[in-house]
Amino acid sequence: MTTVILVDDQDLVRAGLRTLLTRDEGITVVAEATDGRRGAEAARKYRPDLVLMDLRMPVMDGIEATRAIRADDALARTHVVVLTTFDDDHDIVEAIRAGAVGYLLKNTPRDALRDAVRRAGRGERLLSPAITERLMNLVASGQAAATPDPRLELLSSREREVLARIGHGDTNDEIAARLHLSPATARTYVSRILGKLGARDRPELVVMAHRSGLVIE
Numbered sequence: 117m118t119t120v121i122l123v124d125d126q127d128l129v130r131a132g133l134r135t136l137l138t139r140d141e142g143i144t145v146v147a148e149a150t151d152g153r154r155g156a157e158a159a160r161k162y163r164p165d166l167v168l169m170d171l172r173m174p175v176m177d178g179i180e181a182t183r184a185i186r187a188d189d190a191l192a193r194t195h196v197v198v199l200t201t202f203d204d205d206h207d208i209v210e211a212i213r214a215g216a217v218g219y220l221l222k223n224t225p226r227d228a229l230r231d232a233v234r235r236a237g238r239g240e241r242l243l244s245p246a247i248t249e250r251l252m253n254l255v256a257s258g259q260a261a262a263t264p265d266p267r268l269e270l271l272s273s274r275e276r277e278v279l280a281r282i283g284h285g286d287t288n289d290e291i292a293a294r295l296h297l298s299p300a301t302a303r304t305y306v307s308r309i310l311g312k313l314g315a316r317d318r319p320e321l322v323v324m325a326h327r328s329g330l331v332i333e
Contacts, residue, residue, distance in 0.1 A: 118237035121162060122148045123155030123181065124170040124199075129222070133168065133199075140230045143237075150174075152181025159185050159194055165237035169216070171200040171207055179207075179214050186215030197236045199224075208247055212319045218242040219319075241318030243285065265328045270312045276330060278305040282318065283325025 120137060122130045122145060130148050137143045146162045149155035152169070153176040159167055167185060171178040182196045197218035198211045211219050218236050220229065221244050232242055271279065274295075281291045292302035306318075315321050325331050 118143045118166060118234050119146045119162070119164040120144065120233060120237070121146060121155065121158050121164045121167045123150075123152065123158075123167060123173070123178070124148075125150050125173040126170075129170070136226055137230060137233060140234075143230065143233055152176030152178055152184075156181045156184040156188075159191055160188065163191060164194055166233060167194060167196045168199045168233070169196050171198060171202055171211070179210050182211065182214040182216050195236050195239055197232065197242075199229075203246060212317075217317060219247045220244045221246060240288070242287070243319060243322070265313075265324060267313050268328055268330075271309065275305060275309050275312070278302070279309055279321060279325050280330040282306065282309075282321045283331035285322070 120143060122133050124130050124133070134145045134148070137145055146164055147158040149158045151173045155167060155169060156176070167182075169178040169182055173181075176184075178198055178200070182198070185191050185194060185196055195217045196215065197220060198207075198216050199220050199222060200207070201222050203221060208219055217239065218232065218241060220232060220242075224232065224244055235242060268276065268279075277295060278291055281294060286294065288302045288306060289299055291297065291306070292299045295302070297305070306321075309315070309321065310317075313321070313324065315324065
């Protein structure tokens with residue numbers, strides 16, 4: 117069972133999300149909050165698997181609330197996914213730096229959102245396709261040329277292939293299908309790459325893949 121807290125200042129948005137998510141028997145919404153400060157307080161009280169966090173809210177915004185949650189050792193198992201209408205480059209980068217494991221837009225299809233909640237509740241990092249593209253473009257615009265990362269020498273040729281697919285924004289299941297692996301093997305590769313490269317999360321791997329020239333458009 118994935119436990120979730122909804123943090124959004126719009127009542128209708130929270131109501132819609134609650135209805136959508138609770139149609140999945142594997143998801144339970146344990147609390148709601150109307151601003152980031154109340155969201156962080158609710159997280160400390162309920163210690164959910166996941167907090168779905170809006171960005172623009174009164175009292176405390178989603179970035180600060182995410183930082184507060186990730187800084188609390190008691191909430192080490194609580195993950196944060198930003199769910200917003202904004203795809204501003206600055207917001208994306210700041211949310212990732214604050215410790216969010218994912219960044220999704222509110223136009224994410226219903227089934228995809230429920231799937232994302234289940235995955236993020238297990239700690240899997242994820243970005244919506246539109247956000248992955250923005251992050252790719254952001255990295256590309258700041259790099260005149262690919263900069264080889266010496267840490268990539270630690271990877272096998274197969275692990276480099278997996279890292280390249282991560283750079284393209286593929287999910288673990290998509291990586292498995294493209295590279296003819298089982299989903300479990302794909303997850304193992306991703307975990308191994310994170311460990312070898314000392315990367316914190318999947319978005320960091322996306323950046324690394326682009327900066328190292330592994331992603332060919």
